[in-house]
Each structure stands twice: as C-alpha cells, then as structure tokens.
Amino acid sequence: MSVTADVVVVGAGVIGSSIAFELAGTGRSVVVVDKTSGPGQGSTSASSAVIRFNYSTWDGIALSWESKHCWEKWADHLEGVDDAGMAKFHRVGMVFLDVDIAPMDRVLEMFDRAGIPYEVWDADELARRMPGLDPGRFWPPKRIEDPAFWEDTDRRLGALWTPDAGFVDDPGLAAVNLANGAKRRGARFLFRRQVVAVLGDGAVNGVRLDDGTTVSAPVVVNAAGPWSGRLNALAGVGTGWSVTVRPMRQEVHHVPAPTGYNGEGIGPCVADLDLGVYLRGAPGDGLLVGGTEPECDELQWVDDPDAGNPNPTAQVFAAQVTRAARRLPELGVPGKPIGVAGVYDVTEDWTPIYDGTERAGFYVAIGTSGNQFKNAPMVGRLMRAVIDGESSVVGEHTRLEIGLAAFGRARPRNADSTGTVMG
Numbered sequence: 444m445s446v447t448a449d450v451v452v453v454g455a456g457v458i459g460s461s462i463a464f465e466l467a468g469t470g471r472s473v474v475v476v477d478k479t480s481g482p483g484q485g486s487t488s489a490s491s492a493v494i495r496f497n498y499s500t501w502d503g504i505a506l507s508w509e510s511k512h513c514w515e516k517w518a519d520h521l522e523g524v525d526d527a528g529m530a531k532f533h534r535v536g537m538v539f540l541d542v543d544i545a546p547m548d549r550v551l552e553m554f555d556r557a558g559i560p561y562e563v564w565d566a567d568e569l570a571r572r573m574p575g576l577d578p579g580r581f582w583p584p585k586r587i588e589d590p591a592f593w594e595d596t597d598r599r600l601g602a603l604w605t606p607d608a609g610f611v612d613d614p615g616l617a618a619v620n621l622a623n624g625a626k627r628r629g630a631r632f633l634f635r636r637q638v639v640a641v642l643g644d645g646a647v648n649g650v651r652l653d654d655g656t657t658v659s660a661p662v663v664v665n666a667a668g669p670w671s672g673r674l675n676a677l678a679g680v681g682t683g684w685s686v687t688v689r690p691m692r693q694e695v696h697h698v699p700a701p702t703g704y705n706g707e708g709i710g711p712c713v714a715d716l717d718l719g720v721y722l723r724g725a726p727g728d729g730l731l732v733g734g735t736e737p738e739c740d741e742l743q744w745v746d747d748p749d750a751g752n753p754n755p756t757a758q759v760f761a762a763q764v765t766r767a768a769r770r771l772p773e774l775g776v777p778g779k780p781i782g783v784a785g786v787y788d789v790t791e792d793w794t795p796i797y798d799g800t801e802r803a804g805f806y807v808a809i810g811t812s813g814n815q816f817k818n819a820p821m822v823g824r825l826m827r828a829v830i831d832g833e834s835s836v837v838g839e840h841t842r843l844e845i846g847l848a849a850f851g852r853a854r855p856r857n858a859d860s861t862g863t864v865m866g
Contacts, residue, residue: 444655448474448631450662450830451650453638453674455479456487457614457819458811459666460621464521465823466830467628474658475625475632476650478670482632483618486668489785490816491695491723491731492611493712495537496559497550497603498866499859502849503794504553506818506825509838509845513820514611516840520820521624530617535724537608537712538564538573541601542582544861545716550603557843560606566599575703575773576713584719584737587765600717608712610723614816621819633658641678646803662830664806669748669786671809680800680807684852686790688810692743692751693734694759696782700730701773714865718766721864730774731782732767734759735863748786755780787812792857793866797825797850806830807852813864825850 448471452463455477467473479485494514496507513520514532541547547563554561566578580598585591611617622632633652640651641663649659665674669690675681704710710724719737722730736742740762745751760780768774790796790810799806808826815822821836828836829847836845848854860866 444657446474446656446658448472448658448660450474450664451476451658451660452664452666453650454666454668455482455618455622455632455634456485456666456668457483457618457621457816458808458822460618460625461819461823462664462666462808462826463625463630464621464628465827467625467630469827473625473630474660475630476636476638476652476658477632477634478637480634481619482622483615486785486787486812487618487816488615489693489695489783490614491733492614492617492816493721493723494532494610494817495608495712495714496554496605497539497545497714499545499857499861500794500849501553501556502846503866504557504559505838505841505843505845506821508557508559509841509843510818510821511607512840517620521620523624523627525620525623527619527623528616530611530613530620532609532611533709534607534609535709535711536604536606537714538569539603539605539714540717541603542716545865547603549859557841562604563601564604565601569602572604575701575771577770577772580717581769582717584717584739584766586739587762610712612726617819638674638677641674641805647678647805661804662806663804664808664826666808668812669788671788671807675807678800678802678805680802680805685854686792686794686796686810686852686856688788688790688796690745690748691787691789692745692784693787693813694755694763694782694784695731695733696755696760696764696780697725698730698732698764698777698781699775700724700728701771704730704771713770715770716861716863716865718770720763720766720770722767732763734763735865745786751784751786753784755782755784789813792860793862793864794857794860795850796852797822797829797847798852799829800852814866
C-alpha cells in the first residue's frame, strides 16, 4: 500500500494533532501516524494540563500567554464545536511559591512586558489568601526518610499570584479536539502503525510503516513524544545538537483535597519548588500532586518507553503526597496510590525543540513533555512557521513576538532554567 501526502506527522498526541491541524489549514495534505489506537493516548493522557506562564525565558512566557488565550476561546481556535465534546479551560489561578532558583524579579520584568496580571504576596498575605497552606520555607527539598524533612522552621516565604492561570480538564479530549479539527481540514490519521524507516537518500521523501505501507512526502515531522529519540535515530539526525532528548518516567497522584481547598469551586494551582511538588485542584473535590524533580530524588530515566511501569508506585506516591501534606497540613496521605504514570520526553534544560534538522525535510517538535501541553494550541503555528522558513511568530491575541531561535536544536542551553518541569 502506498499513500502520498505533503506532510507526514509522526505522533497524534496533543502536539502532533496541533501540528496536523495547522498544516492542514494551509491546504497541505497531511497524514498522521501513531502507534496507539487514537489521539492523545500516549504521554498527553498523563499530563496534569496546567496552564501557567512562569517560564525562565521571554519566548517561553510569550508563548504560554498567547496559548492561554487560545484555550479560553477553544471553539474559535478549532473553528467549530467538536461532536466528541470539548475540553474546557478552568481559570483558577496559580500560586508560585517564592524560591531562589526561580527569582521572582526576573519573571516580573517579563510579565510586565507581556502584560500578564499578577500580585506579589508576602508571607502574611499568602497565609491570609491560602489559610490552609503552611507558608514555611523548608528549602532545600529533602527525602521524607531524612529526619530534617520533619523539622520545624521559623523561615517563611511569599508567593507570586497569577489569576489567569488554571488547567484544562481533559488533556486527552483536547488532543481529540485538535485531531478532529485536522480531519475536518482534510488530514488523515493512521493508528496502530509504527514507523520503521525514514525514506530518501539525503532529503527525506517519506516513511515506511510496520505493516508495509509507504507514506511518500517531502516533509516529515517528529512529534513522537518519548519515542522521538528512536525516530531521530531512524532519520540519522541528532549528532552535534546542543540539546538532546531522553525519556523519563513520571507519576501524578490523585488524592482527596483537604477541607476547604476547593471551596465552592476548584482551588488554585500551586507550584512548590521549595518542597519539590506541584498541586492542582480537580473536579469532584480532588487534588492532583506531581513532582518537580528535586535534587534529592533519583530521576527515573528509561531506555525503552514501552517498558515503563504504567502504574503509580507506593514509594513515589508516599514521597510526593507526604511533601504536599507538609505544605497542606490537613491533607491526608492515603495508603493506596491512585493516579497515573507516563513517560515524558525531556531535554536537559526542559525547553522543547521546535526546529528543522540537518536532514532536509525532517523536522522535530520534541522535548515537549511535562511543560508544553499548555502551549499545544500554538505549537502547530510555530512548526508551520519553521517549515515555511520564518524566524518568529506574532500572537494573534496578544500581538507578542515569539522567536523560534529560543527553541532551536543548536541554541545555548538555558542557563536560567530551574532544571525542573517548571522550565
């Protein structure tokens, strides 16, 4: 079987589906290939889907602020309402606790430039606005087996409040929405198929799939998430890049929220690099707890994304939820882990790569896991600009310019990165 297209996108997660949506909107014929049975069933489905703006670079902040407006006007972005239902953005705000590795002053200068509303809270204001939250400064994060973890502190911290932050309630459905939008524009999706070869001598001219199908196209886009390294190897690219990608296993846990956290609606998101966790309220009076890769924890790198344990473990559950309970004293720590586990695709500085490669026609949208779900609506537009040879994108809603060099494969590593999922 042979299929001909203008573009092959490998990966039907929220990133790949966004790319297909944008490229199909330019009149290109697009074929999307994915090893799973439907859109968003890989690392997208394990996302906490937090929408925030605290990044360490101007282009990261500008990209996230523009993307927020797309989520708020999701039907407009998709140019219609999806019969499958619509993912929804919940504007609940975010409390970013003040820590030295993410200096507030630098971020505030960029927030002012972007026009992002915020409030700076001292420890007293934090305690007043979040009465169930302990404002103690416990830095650095420690393992819960360390006696020092349990020591009291007389140091206190403040926070940065961004009222326009929030979360998307169903990340998998968001990918479905984008995929269905791409289909309405003429894109075709081939599920339960894997790429086994990238074709062409020199420039790419398509891919071959595991069922023998050949998809001929002058453009191939790698949006394969944690499998992106394998696809790069098939394409013979990646040597000499300043940043590379590697799969990492992560867990996000679901627990009952402490009394009053969600109030009459859903409570705010909390970024707590001081203890090494982040929190996100959930419908049904729940709370999601994830980790921020503190130095005291061993990172779970995996060689084979398919071999990662798909279930939350008691050890990681106890560590992350106990840290959350240190911040929220009324939070209980259930005896049984409940949540999701997934494999992320990350770079050394937690900044993605949206770029071409040393092989003509082969493009990458990789290193996106953990902190790029929020930017998915705009990633398709960025990749369209990369393929068209442009150097920047101007946001339709914010009119902010987003430079593509900041996401290039040969960029200097981001020295201002927190070295965590926060970027």
